[in-house]
Amino acid sequence: MTAGQTGHAILAxxxxxxxxxxxxxxxxxxxxxxxxxxxxxxxxxxxxxxTRQAVDFLVPGTLALAVISTGxxxxxxxxxxxxxxxxxxxxxxTPFPRWALIAxxxxxxxxxxxxxxxMLIAIAFAGFGWRPHGSLLLVLLALVLGNxxxxxxxxxxxxALRAEAxxxxxxxxxxxxxxxxxxxxxxxxxxSWLVPVARxxxxxxxxxxxxxxxxxxxxxxxxxxxxxxxxxxxxxxxxALTFRWE
Amino acid sequence: MQVGVPRLxxxxxxxxxxxxxxxxxxxLVKAYGRRRAVDGxxxxxxxxxxxxxxxxxxxxxxxxxxxxxxxxxxxxGRVRVLGLDPIAEGSALKSRIGVMLQEGGLYPAIxxxxxxxxxxRFYRSPxxxxxxxxxxxxxxxxxxRFRRLSGxxxxxxxxxxxxxxxxxxxxxxxxxxxxxxxxxxxxxxxxAALKHEGVTVVLTTHYLEEAERLADRVAIVDEGxxxxxxxxxxxxxxxxxxxxxxAARQLDARDLEALxxxxxxxxxxxxxxxxxxxxxxxxxVEITTxxxxxxxxxxxxxxxxxSLEDAFIALTGKDLVE
Numbered sequence: 001m002t003a004g005q006t007g008h009a010i011l012a013x014x015x016x017x018x019x020x021x022x023x024x025x026x027x028x029x030x031x032x033x034x035x036x037x038x039x040x041x042x043x044x045x046x047x048x049x050x051t052r053q054a055v056d057f058l059v060p061g062t063l064a065l066a067v068i069s070t071g072x073x074x075x076x077x078x079x080x081x082x083x084x085x086x087x088x089x090x091x092x093x094t095p096f097p098r099w100a101l102i103a104x105x106x107x108x109x110x111x112x113x114x115x116x117x118x119m120l121i122a123i124a125f126a127g128f129g130w131r132p133h134g135s136l137l138l139v140l141l142a143l144v145l146g147n148x149x150x151x152x153x154x155x156x157x158x159x160a161l162r163a164e165a166x167x168x169x170x171x172x173x174x175x176x177x178x179x180x181x182x183x184x185x186x187x188x189x190x191x192s193w194l195v196p197v198a199r200x201x202x203x204x205x206x207x208x209x210x211x212x213x214x215x216x217x218x219x220x221x222x223x224x225x226x227x228x229x230x231x232x233x234x235x236x237x238x239x240a241l242t243f244r245w246e
Numbered sequence: 247m248q249v250g251v252p253r254l255x256x257x258x259x260x261x262x263x264x265x266x267x268x269x270x271x272x273x274l275v276k277a278y279g280r281r282r283a284v285d286g287x288x289x290x291x292x293x294x295x296x297x298x299x300x301x302x303x304x305x306x307x308x309x310x311x312x313x314x315x316x317x318x319x320x321x322x323g324r325v326r327v328l329g330l331d332p333i334a335e336g337s338a339l340k341s342r343i344g345v346m347l348q349e350g351g352l353y354p355a356i357x358x359x360x361x362x363x364x365x366x367r368f369y370r371s372p373x374x375x376x377x378x379x380x381x382x383x384x385x386x387x388x389x390x391r392f393r394r395l396s397g398x399x400x401x402x403x404x405x406x407x408x409x410x411x412x413x414x415x416x417x418x419x420x421x422x423x424x425x426x427x428x429x430x431x432x433x434x435x436x437x438a439a440l441k442h443e444g445v446t447v448v449l450t451t452h453y454l455e456e457a458e459r460l461a462d463r464v465a466i467v468d469e470g471x472x473x474x475x476x477x478x479x480x481x482x483x484x485x486x487x488x489x490x491x492x493a494a495r496q497l498d499a500r501d502l503e504a505l506x507x508x509x510x511x512x513x514x515x516x517x518x519x520x521x522x523x524x525x526x527x528x529x530x531v532e533i534t535t536x537x538x539x540x541x542x543x544x545x546x547x548x549x550x551x552x553s554l555e556d557a558f559i560a561l562t563g564k565d566l567v568e
Contacts, residue, residue, distance in 0.1 A: 001337075095368055
């Protein structure tokens with residue numbers, strides 16, 4: 001395949017993936033509703049002194065959660081079953097390269113995440129008086145990097161483990177990131193021995209970067225930023241290298 | 247189209263033998279654990295030929311074909327497909343071949359038309375998806391989700407997907423298994439049309455009628471080894487004169503070997519034997535005499551009447567489908 005041909009094929013593949021995901025309405029609903037429900041719940045629950053403070057803390061966390069649930073859980077599990085059903089084996093006989101299939105999947109997931117992000121921001125804006133700070137470009141960049149990291153992780157699981165193991169693994173990691181990602185409670189609330197572990201996980205890196213930019217408008221925190229870039233490069237590469245078609 | 251420039255290949259061992267042949271298999275070995283699924287298989291396939299790999303389940307047909315498709319790495323020997331190494335030159339090869347997997351799935355929610363249109367994007371000059379839907383008789387089901395297609399419809403969609411690249415060579419792994427007789431016939435017509443267009447067809451089957459009807463040459467494989475290779479006619483001719491019998495257990499192969507007209511004896515199961523002879527009537531007399539003398543009752547006696555099935559039984563000592 002020439003480069004142009006591959007580019008067109010990636011777009012066609014991503015569009016098909018989108019269309020097929022939409023046909024699995026129930027799973028989309030879950031991935032879209034969970035972060036929104038958590039945002040509404042915690043913002044209304046008055047865990048933090050003022051609503052404004054709470055929502056400022058929660059919006060970056062739920063954006064990160066949306067990326068994690070769509071990229072890791074939804075994509076990982078769907079891809080694992082595609083492998084199980086022999087869909088991916090069929091791709092193995094075509095000239096459409098493995099990396100291009102992974103790129104198409106990242107692209108289709110990014111489109112779903114765009115819908116999620118728009119909805120979360122609309123809820124925070126209209127429902128809780130949230131106002132964003134910082135650079136939109138940096139926020140988008142962080143989301144794209146987060147997408148690469150978590151979708152890469154989901155694809156790594158899907159490409160290496162059995163479908164049932166991926167199902168369990170993706171949900172387990174989701175819970176781990178939910179608890180240790182600093183999504184709904186600051187990292188320093190964790191037991192002190194857990195903090196260094198939590199800090200290197202991609203969830204905390206993504207949440208920290210989003211929070212710094214959205215809350216204070218400050219530039220990228222260097223440590224978390226670099227960590228996020230590293231995860232965003234490493235996970236898709238690992239996925240592409242280890243992915244088995246059958 | 248690019249004009250091919252002859253390339254000088256310094257490595258003579260690689261260069262010499264593949265020219266002009268669609269598929270070359272030399273001493274192919276593939277083991278899973280201790281079991282050798284393919285055990286020293288060698289054959290060539292000519293361009294434009296319909297070549298059938300025939301054998302019982304577990305004979306190594308699918309393993310062989312999946313090595314040729316680039317899915318598996320051989321443990322020994324050498325294969326070339328269209329002059330290319332299926333793994334090292336996989337991406338060049340894959341745009342020139344069509345593959346129908348034995349168990350290739352699709353997205354549960356995709357429709358045949360969507361699948362064909364999507365896969366058409368992976369090739370330089372694909373066939374028209376609508377034409378293919380007509381060819382395999384899926385027009386009425388073109389908008390049905392894959393999950394709701396019948397087994398036969400899924401098979402036919404798989405065939406259409408194998409043809410979308412406009413391939414020079416197609417691999418069809420058990421293309422008609424599970425099809426009803428009518429769908430089987432229409433698949434045969436598609437394969438015949440491919441041959442007419444000059445496409446090389448490599449198919450595996452355990453239907454003798456299919457091999458006999460479609461194939462220019464048949465390779466009979468059993469336990470990973472080549473048992474016989476030739477045109478269906480030559481295989482049938484070689485097997486005429488096979489006598490198959492089944493009797494009570496006390497019959498011994500050595501007794502049968504001692505019969506003057508028996509050229510060879512193969513045991514195909516408890517009390518079951520396949521004998522080769524040049525003198526069928528003579529052998530029958532000797533067998534029945536032996537059985538009468540020993541008071542052994544005969545449960546089956548069959549003389550090869552010149553079908554590929556008899557050839558298969560004579561060559562492998564086995565039934566194809568048991």
